[in-house]
Amino acid sequence: MPYPICGTIEFEWRTGVVAKDWSKVAKKGQIQVMEFELKKLYDTVLSIHDEMFYLREREEEMKDINKATNCKMFTFSI
Template identity: 75%
Template sequence: MLAIEFEWKSGVAARDWSNVAKKGHIEVMELELKKLFDTVTSIHDEMFYLREREVEMQDLNIATYSKMATFSFLSIMVCLSVAALQLWHLKSFFERKKLL
């Protein structure tokens, strides 16, 4: 049996910080600051993405509410129209049979 494993990394986790420290000869504090800056940048980008999604979801919610209100109004109108037609039909039926 053959097993294949993948390890996906994105954002701050994708950077190899040990190589960054070796290549740049950076002090430990600078390295930590760069990590924190990348983390904050990642969180900031995620927040903007979530705000955009929130606006999209609000627009979708408003559109859905509008469609449901229209559908409900049309359903009530159809029910009232059918009731009126039934009353008219029954009245004419009973008048023909001379029961009214």
């Protein structure tokens, strides 16, 4: 015999950032350390970004040189 439903149950799921109790985490010293680490990470990301653009430019230059060399070699072989 099934039991009658007497009420409802509600769940509030929290994950990630909202799951943490920031009042306990946010101490001034910890925030300064995190801010410093974020600045270092940001500088690293900018450096990687600049390096990627540099490598793209070099790749284009190398493609042009390669095409010119292939064209000269083809002409020379004829």
